[in-house]
Amino acid sequence: MPYHVSPDEFERIAGDALDSIPTPLRERMDADNLIIAIQQRVSSDDRDDDIDEYVLGYYQGGEDSVFSSSPYPKRIVLLQGNIERWCRTHAELVEQVHDTVLHEVAHYFGMSHRDIEQTRLGH
Numbered sequence: 096m097p098y099h100v101s102p103d104e105f106e107r108i109a110g111d112a113l114d115s116i117p118t119p120l121r122e123r124m125d126a127d128n129l130i131i132a133i134q135q136r137v138s139s140d141d142r143d144d145d146i147d148e149y150v151l152g153y154y155q156g157g158e159d160s161v162f163s164s165s166p167y168p169k170r171i172v173l174l175q176g177n178i179e180r181w182c183r184t185h186a187e188l189v190e191q192v193h194d195t196v197l198h199e200v201a202h203y204f205g206m207s208h209r210d211i212e213q214t215r216l217g218h
C-alpha cells in the first residue's frame with residue numbers, strides 16, 4: 096500500500112534531505128546551478144532517454160563535450176509516485192527520499208554504484 100503525501104510535503108522532505116548534505120558539497124551544487132526536480136512519474140521524454148519506468152530518481156548531467164551542449168541543465172529528478180510505492184509510513188518515506196537524494200547527489204559528484212556501495216550512501 097503506497098504512502099502518499101502532497102507535492103508540497105514531498106518537496107519539504109526532499110529539502111530536508113538536501114539540508115543533510117555537507118555545506119561544501121551543497122555550495123558546489125548551487126554554484127553549478129544543479130536543479131532538483133520532482134515529477135510524479137517518468138515522462139515519455141524520459142522513456143525516450145532510456146530512463147526506467149520504475150526508477151526512484153535519476154541524475155541527468157550536461158554534456159561535457161565542447162561540440163554538443165546539452166539542451167538541459169544538470170538535474171536530479173525524484174519520482175514521487177515511484178518512491179511512495181515502496182513506503183507504508185511517513186518515516187519510511189522520509190528515509191527513502193533521503194536515500195534517493197544522497198544516491199543521485201553521489202552520481203552528480205561522479206561516483207559509480209560501486210563507489211556508492213563502499214561509502215554506504217546508497218543501497
Ligand SMILES: [Zn+2]
Nearest residue numbers: 198199202208
Ligand atoms: Zn544510481
